[in-house]
Amino acid sequence: MKVNTQSNLEKVLKAGHLGVTSECGPPRGSDPEEVKEKGSLIKDHVDAVNVTDNQTAMTRMSSLAACVHLKLMGIEPVLQMVTRDRNRVALQSDILGAASFDIPNMLCLSGDHQSFGDCAQGQNVHDLDSMQLVQTVRHMRDEGKFLGGDDIKRPPKIFVGAAANPFADPFEIRVPRLAKKIACGAEFIQTQCIYNLDKFEEWMKQVCDRGLHEKTFIMAGMTPMKSVGMAKYMKNRVPGMDVPNEVIDRLAGVDKKDQAQEGIDICVEAIQRLKEIEGVSGFHIMAIEWEEKVPEIVERSGLYPRPEV
Amino acid sequence: MIIAKKKPMEEIIEEVKDFDKILVFGCNECVTVCEAGGKKEVEVLASALRMYFMTHGGEKEIFEKTVERQCDHEYLEEIRKDIDNYDAIISLACGVGVQFTAEKYLTTHLIPGVNTVCLGANEDRGLWTERCQACGSCVLAKTGGICPVSRCAKRVLNGPCGGSTNGKCEISKDVDCAWQLIVDRLKALDKLDDYEKVAPVKDWSTDRAGGPRTVTREDVNI
Amino acid sequence: MRLKCPTSFRIVRVPCTGKVDAIHMLRAFEKGADGVFVVGCMEGDCHYNQGNFRARKRVEQVSEILEKVGVGGDRIKMFNLSSGEGPLFAEYSIEMDTKIRELGPSPIKKGKKVKNANAA
Numbered sequence: 001m002k003v004n005t006q007s008n009l010e011k012v013l014k015a016g017h018l019g020v021t022s023e024c025g026p027p028r029g030s031d032p033e034e035v036k037e038k039g040s041l042i043k044d045h046v047d048a049v050n051v052t053d054n055q056t057a058m059t060r061m062s063s064l065a066a067c068v069h070l071k072l073m074g075i076e077p078v079l080q081m082v083t084r085d086r087n088r089v090a091l092q093s094d095i096l097g098a099a100s101f102d103i104p105n106m107l108c109l110s111g112d113h114q115s116f117g118d119c120a121q122g123q124n125v126h127d128l129d130s131m132q133l134v135q136t137v138r139h140m141r142d143e144g145k146f147l148g149g150d151d152i153k154r155p156p157k158i159f160v161g162a163a164a165n166p167f168a169d170p171f172e173i174r175v176p177r178l179a180k181k182i183a184c185g186a187e188f189i190q191t192q193c194i195y196n197l198d199k200f201e202e203w204m205k206q207v208c209d210r211g212l213h214e215k216t217f218i219m220a221g222m223t224p225m226k227s228v229g230m231a232k233y234m235k236n237r238v239p240g241m242d243v244p245n246e247v248i249d250r251l252a253g254v255d256k257k258d259q260a261q262e263g264i265d266i267c268v269e270a271i272q273r274l275k276e277i278e279g280v281s282g283f284h285i286m287a288i289e290w291e292e293k294v295p296e297i298v299e300r301s302g303l304y305p306r307p308e309v
Numbered sequence: 310m311i312i313a314k315k316k317p318m319e320e321i322i323e324e325v326k327d328f329d330k331i332l333v334f335g336c337n338e339c340v341t342v343c344e345a346g347g348k349k350e351v352e353v354l355a356s357a358l359r360m361y362f363m364t365h366g367g368e369k370e371i372f373e374k375t376v377e378r379q380c381d382h383e384y385l386e387e388i389r390k391d392i393d394n395y396d397a398i399i400s401l402a403c404g405v406g407v408q409f410t411a412e413k414y415l416t417t418h419l420i421p422g423v424n425t426v427c428l429g430a431n432e433d434r435g436l437w438t439e440r441c442q443a444c445g446s447c448v449l450a451k452t453g454g455i456c457p458v459s460r461c462a463k464r465v466l467n468g469p470c471g472g473s474t475n476g477k478c479e480i481s482k483d484v485d486c487a488w489q490l491i492v493d494r495l496k497a498l499d500k501l502d503d504y505e506k507v508a509p510v511k512d513w514s515t516d517r518a519g520g521p522r523t524v525t526r527e528d529v530n531i
Numbered sequence: 532m533r534l535k536c537p538t539s540f541r542i543v544r545v546p547c548t549g550k551v552d553a554i555h556m557l558r559a560f561e562k563g564a565d566g567v568f569v570v571g572c573m574e575g576d577c578h579y580n581q582g583n584f585r586a587r588k589r590v591e592q593v594s595e596i597l598e599k600v601g602v603g604g605d606r607i608k609m610f611n612l613s614s615g616e617g618p619l620f621a622e623y624s625i626e627m628d629t630k631i632r633e634l635g636p637s638p639i640k641k642g643k644k645v646k647n648a649n650a651a
Binding site: 147 | 476
């Protein structure tokens with residue numbers, strides 16, 4: 001399979017290995033050590049690290065700056081970029097900025113609404129939507145042109161991804177929506193956290209029936225539960241999240257001090273099961289403020305060591 | 310129509326307290342229908358202001374007038390003969406009416422009495438909801454007659470975003486997800502296949518982004 | 532039935548309380564009334580279905596305005612009774628009369644007096 005960028009993630013996926021990514025949220029301050037520390041905890045166990053872009057609309061250190069810190073440590077970043085805060089001028093400009101540091105991956109998102117964050121009275125931009133952002137990156141890379149039509153000197157070489165939620169409403173378009181993202185040029189997909197494995201497998205089957213898994217790399221999103229409280233919160237409060245009662249019951253069934261370990265076990269078992277599913281090309285492990293557990297999850301899931309490509 | 314909402318009385322009082330002769334000026338169009346700035350609201354606000362100043366010292370004269378439209382020269386002319394009687398006008402029209410009145414009567418202070426909210430519909434008694442943002446290039450033909458620009462909190466043209474849950478928007482359980490409505494309508498029209506057509510990057514130059522907008526029609530300009 | 536009612540109020544008859552607009556109540560205060568009470572049919576028994584519900588909403592609206600302009604929101608109240616309940620009407624009128632006497636004269640009257648004194 002032809003490799004288009006210097007992305008290690010792209011190479012791993014295209015060589016037919018299961019890819020592993022994780023994520024790291026930039027701090028609410030200017031201290032780069034926090035990012036570096038999170039990065040160093042996981043760097044040997046993943047192919048690339050997503051850096052979130054003001055997630056939940058809370059103002060944080062810029063994703064691009066945090067990516068640069070990781071890149072300088074020799075860790076490959078996935079630059080997350082939301083369309084909430086920047087218009088097409090700023091988006092294209094940041095894409096070039098990222099490419100200037102040879103940041104080779106991007107994940108295109110619309111971003112949580114600003115009303116969730118610390119700037120609820122702020123404007124939102126949404127000049128482009130997430131699919132159009134995917135198109136834009138591909139256009140800049142493949143055509144070597146800006147949206148305005150001019151040539152780009154040294155076009156950005158970026159492996160482009162998008163998010164998908166296998167459990168999202170409206171259910172009729174769960175698969176068509178993925179097809180649309182692929183049509184826009186999404187080369188890899190990172191999914192919403194998966195807890196309802198049956199439902200995910202059902203979605204995956206429909207994806208495979210349409211042959212979509214051959215047109216993109218689908219990385220299953222995994223987030224270990226720290227406690228039964230977190231599981232309940234995810235079930236009841238987080239939009240688009242499907243947490244079956246079995247997961248909650250299983251966590252509730254062990255001592256409070258053992259719940260975190262149980263959460264890791266559930267996560268590892270899920271990865272082991274999904275590894276065997278047609279269409280799953282890798283795992284995106286989002287251990288929120290729990291990065292130190294990523295190595296254990298990766299190792300126990302049989303995904304370590306990471307391949308050299 | 311244009312939907313407006315009455316400003317809090319305290320805010321209006323604060324703005325007019327230094328004037329002595331005040332006209333409360335209504336409009337018979339949209340703001341009458343949405344019960345924010347028609348003749349009735351003019352009467353009520355004028356009466357309330359009179360009572361406020363009677364009980365708080367200031368000696369004021371409060372006048373009342375409602376015209377057919379504040380966004381039209383000919384109706385606005387109706388107050389010209391009396392304009393010198395007023396130190397200030399509280400206009401209960403939408404932002405258009407307030408400005409048009411201000412432009413016409415350069416030396417009279419103009420104070421808005423309503424907040425102009427949106428272009429919307431009279432959905433139910435006491436419920437007005439947004440339907441259009443006047444983006445200047447309508448996409449409704451492609452979205453089942455439901456507008457993603459005005460009704461999606463992120464104006465996502467290829468939606469929905471990941472926040473759509475049980476048909477509702479992530480910002481509130483009281484807000485419908487526009488893309489759920491679009492998908493439902495496309496289904497009802499037996500056009501769900503159209504969903505997969507990607508909406509291209511939008512030309513927002515016809516939106517407010519392009520600066521103040523004008524429609525010029527040579528054919529009706531005599 | 533010869534029932535005793537206070538003589539302090541004037542009755543304004545309307546076909547239905549739904550006919551009473553906010554401005555009618557406000558005008559009464561503006562002209563110096565110390566209190567206003569609106570007496571409608573029992574809720575659910577309106578001949579026009581919703582007349583007395585509309586009246587209740589408007590009374591609430593006027594009460595809020597009166598509070599904001601310094602007249603006092605307690606000076607207006609809505610009562611409901613059926614047309615056969617003369618004694619209850621008398622009772623409500625006494626209740627309102629007592630209440631308004633407790634509150635004292637409307638500040639509007641004082642304002643007017645000051646104004647007239649200034650004019651003279």
